[in-house]
Every structure is written in C-alpha cells, then in structure tokens.
Amino acid sequence: MTYFSKEYEKFLAEHFVYDAWQFVLNVQKNVVTAGYCCHVIDSLISKMEQEHKEWQDNINHEVSQQFSKTGAAEVGISYDNLPQFKMDMFGITVDYPFLIDKYVKDFFQYLRNALDAMAQVINSALLANNSGNIEKVDYNKIITVLKRDQQLQVFTKSLDVLERIQSSSEFNYLTEFNNKIKHISDAKMIMSRELFGDGITNEIGAFFKKGNQFSSVDIQTITKSVYDYISNEIILLFDAITEDIKLDAFIEGRIHKLQYYWQMVKDDPRNSFNVIFTEVNNSIDELNDVISILFVKTAEEDISSLNCDYEDILVRDKDENYVGRFILDEVITDDGLFHYRKYKKDTSDGHIAFIEQANKKYPIKPLLMDGKIVRVGFNQEEEDQ
Structure with missing residues (x-):
C-alpha cells in the first residue's frame, strides 16, 4: 500500500x-x-x-x-579576482x-x-x-x-x-x-x-x-x-x-456520522425546529458511556471531514423516540486540526433533552450528515425552491 x-x-x-x-x-x-x-x-x-x-x-x-x-x-x-x-x-x-x-x-x-x-x-x-x-x-x-x-x-x-x-x-x-x-x-x-x-x-x-x-x-x-x-x-x-x-485497539465508541431531523412549518416558527441525533435500537445503554465523534464521509474516491462542535447529541431509538443525550466533554479550541470530540452520556430525560436542543437551533451539515426535512404548509412552488 x-x-x-x-x-x-x-x-x-x-x-x-x-x-x-x-x-x-x-x-x-x-x-x-x-x-x-x-x-x-x-x-x-x-x-x-x-x-x-x-x-x-x-x-x-x-x-x-x-x-x-x-x-x-x-x-x-587579489581578493577581487578570486571566485x-x-x-x-x-x-x-x-x-x-x-x-x-x-x-x-x-x-x-x-x-x-x-x-x-x-x-x-x-x-x-x-x-x-x-x-x-x-x-x-x-x-x-x-x-x-x-x-x-x-x-x-x-x-x-x-x-x-x-x-x-x-x-x-x-x-x-x-x-x-x-x-x-x-x-x-x-x-x-x-x-x-x-x-x-x-x-x-x-x-x-x-x-x-x-x-x-x-x-x-x-x-x-x-x-x-x-x-x-x-x-x-x-x-x-x-x-x-x-x-x-488493524488490531482496532482503543477505538470503542467512535462515530463518523450523525443524523438530523428538520421540521419547517410555514408562518409558525415556534413549531419549526431541527435536532441532531445518533440512532440506537432501543436504549441509550447500547452506546458506550463516552463516544467520540468526527464527521467523515466517503464519496467515491473523495473523503470529506469536519469537526463535530455541537454541545450535545440526542439519542433516538428505532421508533423515533428520543431516549437520551450525550454532552460535550471537552473544551473546543480552533487549532486547525481534526479531532474526535468526546461526548459523555447524560442522565437527562429524553423528552427534556429534545426540547432543550430544539431551542438551540443547531445548524445542520447536509454534506456530511443524513437526515429528513419535513415542510408543512408550503405549496408546490415553495417546496421546489
């Protein structure tokens, strides 16, 4: 290689x-x-x-x-005619x-x-x-x-x-x-x-x-x-x-991809929100107590990467219920380098965690994340924009 x-x-x-x-x-x-x-x-x-x-x-x-x-x-x-x-x-x-x-x-x-x-x-x-x-x-x-x-x-x-x-x-x-x-x-x-x-x-x-x-x-x-x-x-x-x-030692809990859900309700900003989450089957306990996140996406021969700078990450189960969250566990500095950011499991109720994050209005990163955008109350012309 x-x-x-x-x-x-x-x-x-x-x-x-x-x-x-x-x-x-x-x-x-x-x-x-x-x-x-x-x-x-x-x-x-x-x-x-x-x-x-x-x-x-x-x-x-x-x-x-x-x-x-x-x-x-x-x-x-003389000196003048020397090399x-x-x-x-x-x-x-x-x-x-x-x-x-x-x-x-x-x-x-x-x-x-x-x-x-x-x-x-x-x-x-x-x-x-x-x-x-x-x-x-x-x-x-x-x-x-x-x-x-x-x-x-x-x-x-x-x-x-x-x-x-x-x-x-x-x-x-x-x-x-x-x-x-x-x-x-x-x-x-x-x-x-x-x-x-x-x-x-x-x-x-x-x-x-x-x-x-x-x-x-x-x-x-x-x-x-x-x-x-x-x-x-x-x-x-x-x-x-x-x-x-190839031994894959010490990489437990590393994540390269998060997901987003973005709801846009026309003329109703209070019910418009977006959240960032990672998925599990049933419980947040399926994940390590500490996870490390770096956005990495491979598209054909190109790889794109970006640091994850969100303050918290929600956890959603297979039934789309929010069952917990992880909280950023390090100080973010801008040193121009890629880092696997550490997030620690939090004991907050999933619904409370959802409401708190939705109010933060985090920006999504569509080129590096998968997700769903739901638009409510928009006509077809507006949907196409």
Whole structure:
C-alpha cells in the first residue's frame, strides 16, 4: 500500500482513526522538504566547484598564453579576482556558504519534524481514545508511552521499528545536531578550496553532545546517508503501524456520522425546529458511556471531514423516540486540526433533552450528515425552491 495516497486515507477512515491522516500528510511534507534541502545543498556545492574550476582554468589559460609569448609568466591575484561564490536572490546578493549553512540546518530540522510527525500518527492512529496531549507528543515520548503496561504487548511491531531507529547512528546525529544548534551554539561549516590544487573540504565541524563525540563529516555524505536511512525507515515504520492499526485497539465508541431531523412549518416558527441525533435500537445503554465523534464521509474516491462542535447529541431509538443525550466533554479550541470530540452520556430525560436542543437551533451539515426535512404548509412552488 502506498501510504501517501487516497487508498491509505480511506484505510484510516475505515478503522476510525481518520484524524491520523493529517499527520501522515505532515510526514510526507517534511520528508519531501528535507529531500529538497538535500538537493539544494548538492547543487550549491557543485556550483562552487564549477566556479572554482572555471577560475583555475582561466588562470592556467592566462599563464599559458604569457609563457608561449615570452617564455615566462606572471599572474597577480587579489581578493577581487578570486571566485566570489555569490548569487542574486530577488535583488539580494547571497553567499553560497550562507545558503549551504542554512539548508544543512533546515535539512536536519525537517527530518526531525518528520519523525515527530510519525509520533503524532502513532498517537492518533494506535492510541486513539488513549492518545496523549498532541502538544506533548514527540518521537522519544511516544516510545515511552508504548512501553507502558497497557500498550506494551499491543503494538509490538511499531515499537520494534521505533527503537531500531532510535538506536541508529543516523538518528543520534540528526537529533544531537538539532539540539546543539537550538539550545547551545551554532554548528561550524568548514568550506575551503585549494587555490591551484584539487583539494576540497565541505564539512560539518566536530561537536560533543551528551557524552558522545561527533567527528567532522563531509556535508554531502552525512546528509545523503541520514536522508536515505530515515526516509527508508519511515516507510518501514508505516508498514508496522498499518499492521497495528488493524488490531482496532482503543477505538470503542467512535462515530463518523450523525443524523438530523428538520421540521419547517410555514408562518409558525415556534413549531419549526431541527435536532441532531445518533440512532440506537432501543436504549441509550447500547452506546458506550463516552463516544467520540468526527464527521467523515466517503464519496467515491473523495473523503470529506469536519469537526463535530455541537454541545450535545440526542439519542433516538428505532421508533423515533428520543431516549437520551450525550454532552460535550471537552473544551473546543480552533487549532486547525481534526479531532474526535468526546461526548459523555447524560442522565437527562429524553423528552427534556429534545426540547432543550430544539431551542438551540443547531445548524445542520447536509454534506456530511443524513437526515429528513419535513415542510408543512408550503405549496408546490415553495417546496421546489
């Protein structure tokens, strides 16, 4: 299965962990951006080498011409006629080394972002109803969580891959590099060219972090090796996560669809109302004490989703009697993310719950909900409008 695809998006919806899809897309974005940074680094270094070689060729040509004419040659070299390694970016002159420094740091940060986004995928797709606060989730934290007694014997496939990545030299390097430049000091980029020889140095300087000595390394070598390793391991981690998702652990009480009933009585707003509900056969006790709702609707190849922000949800039985309700059990904030909203079972009488909700006049979401609209007292022309 291709993980950045409509097929995988549908798979997540079918297993009631659709909120994980937004984090899957974030993984993809960060890996692709890290790959772009890697390409830019290679191109800039190649451009520097090309310009230096052209400068050497010009010097050699000048020396050769003088020697052929006089039998001797003399060339004056000043700073102004050395290779400048600069380019124009939207009217700003920028040094190649500056750009390389920037893109190296961006590269490691985006790859680390991708790994932390994988932790968010696991938090939402595997832990589901037991998921932690997304603001406190990162790669190392999710490993700690999966090792807890409740999850230790459940998601073994994902945990094995997570720990393998965590113990790798590539993960260790990118993690400590990021920590160093964020919390301690800048990283040293060592870039030099022999004036007339072939010697070239493009290195990230040595540093010491958490008891580990990291030696100077060639920029292109380390970025390529880290990118190849992490991007490949992310796919293997998706393989494991996908198998663990099929266990359908911790998704009890999740709902993707609600229904509505809308009665419109002409010239009688007091008897016009609409209500939002979920259906049971006979009793509200058929549902869990806590339900989690995210609107998700699949239409052919497209999936539409929307957060459920109603304060309460009615429960209606097969005979169209309202037998209870669920009350929103969390604070709604607008963070731009999809959430399975938690609703707690309420002990209110169904008829009272119905009257209270009908007075709230909730908006319906016809593209994501099924329902019935009853119009009373309207003529045919009005019905068609």
